[in-house]
Amino acid sequence: MSGSLDSPDPLAILIAPPPNESPASRAERLQAEAEARRVSEQIDEEIRRERMDQRKWEKEKRTVKVLLLGQSESGKSTTIKNFQMAYAPNSFAQELSSWRSVIYLNLARSILTILDHLSKEASRLNPDASSSSSLEVPLSQSSLVAMASSSSAEDDADLKFTPVTSPQGSASELGMSVEDSPGTPSSPSSPPFPPELAERAARSRGASTSTDSPSDKFIFTSVHAALLARLYPPLRKVQETLEGTLGAPEPSPNSPYGSAAQSSAENYQSPHEPNWRPNARRPKEFAITTRTGWRAALMKVRERISTSSASSLHSTSSKKAGKRRRRDMDVDEARDVLCELSTDMQALWEDKHVRTLLRIKKVRLEERSGFFLDDISRIATLRYEPTSDDVVRARLRTMGVQEYSFISEKVDKENIASGLLGYNSKKVAAGETIKRNGPLGIEPGREWIIYDVGGARSNRQAWLPYFTNLNAIIFLAPISCFDERLAEDPRVNRLEDSLILWKTIVSSDVLRGVQLILFLNKCDLLQKKIHRGVRVADYVSSYGDRPNDAKSVAKYLRQQFKDISMRHSPQQRQFFSFFTSVTDTKATAITVAAVREGIQRTNLRKVELI
Ligand SMILES: Nc1nc2c(ncn2[C@@H]2O[C@H](COP(=O)(O)OP(=O)(O)OP(=O)(O)O)[C@@H](O)[C@H]2O)c(=O)[nH]1
């Protein structure tokens, strides 16, 4: 054995330099060896790069990319929540409580809307009140973030249009590049009404009437005056603070693409969490943001109108003072204030005169986004925890483009909305459905990237860079909006805007190979509207004398979208559509499952072709 160790290595003999090598030959040899090494390393590097590309390609192949499009308040973000519930129920459940401040804000803003109307009535009954400039309260600087109450039929009953079925106009005319002025949607604009003037107005017992029927008569009473004075100032502070806490994003003039560049799976943050938009400037917070501020604001009200609950406020959560971070403290204090005001808020919402006033003014809060007035007693409590149903109903406007990355979790069947199991796609989908083959298992590990965009006109330019490398687009068209106008441009009917936008998308050359899926959304609201007697033909002249029932209307509108797809697609494409109410999570789970399967199958076909 030792002999074999001692015997020279044949390879070493082979590559050893010649024994009598001259210096010149040696230099030449070393240079040749160095060159050989360089070439070898270059080859290794290429192999490594190819492998990486291959891995990336494999990952890309497996990643499904979906873009959600549609006008503002069409239900895109709500659809994302449904996807999250289906694909990543654990992370959805973990995020529930972080929606609390949005829900508080939604609630506060609904009450403020009512107070605004009351305040206007009081001012009308006592014009001296509104002329006093000293009553003015600064407007919120961050109304961009919170829910926009879209202008609707209640503001305009004359708006008529005929659905667009033939192309006219450029992209800019189609709302793709129109820069609209930043609106201040639904921010309460009236000054708070001071109690003494409210009292005077109440004493005058004014009435706002639209008819002579007593049930249509609004009577401003001292109860309203007291509610106005007790609720308005603290709720404005709640609004200011919550908006500040949520970090109302302002669109950057230099970057129409919002946070897109920064959004990656690793950086993923839920949009409702603070700082969700990395470059967003924080709005200036309202002056009263401290604990003392809250208390001072409420004490001021108390000094004017003594309430039986005044003493409890003082002690609320003060024990934990200083322990929390400032932002938490703000949200907790907002909660405390809402809890204190719970009875008054309920009294206001349940007041029959207030209901009459809202009816006269055609303000249908229950049909607006972020409606929680029927849940005051549940929400305005210290123990309130948002439910998944609350979260899908919460309204937080999207700015720019948000990227959501879901790695399908391994989930128990019970965790999936029960409707997902044992479903039959034919029952739920309208028209040409995506049919299901095989079992409906969630596929753990598959990465889905879903882009949610801001749907307001000023956000639409930011969509364009996302039109490449897509598997599918889910387009949301809220079909209940036939009698409403765009918040950002009150001249434009919302249904008309949706049809024009749809036409732009279907006719896009860049998107010719992309699967389009249409969600004819807000069917529940369509039903409600028609049920209360709104006539579609009054707003959509082409509807003619067709039956004014939700089913016929939905079918008619679906046909309008289908016609556009057939006429304007650059190449033949299938028309996939679903009637949805995406706040109904059970029904939407079924739709989401059908969509998922359809997209995956198409994706697979594409990959196989490649
Ligand atoms: N009743 C009802 N409400 C809905 C439906 N879809 C969405 N909503 C509500 O409408 C509001 C707006 O929905 P979002 O999902 O925020 O709308 P969006 O398209 O993301 O709007 P932007 O972010 O402004 O582009 C939310 O309060 C939702 O709860 C629906 O089908 N029925």
Ligand SMILES: [Mg+2]
């Ligand atoms: Mg959104």
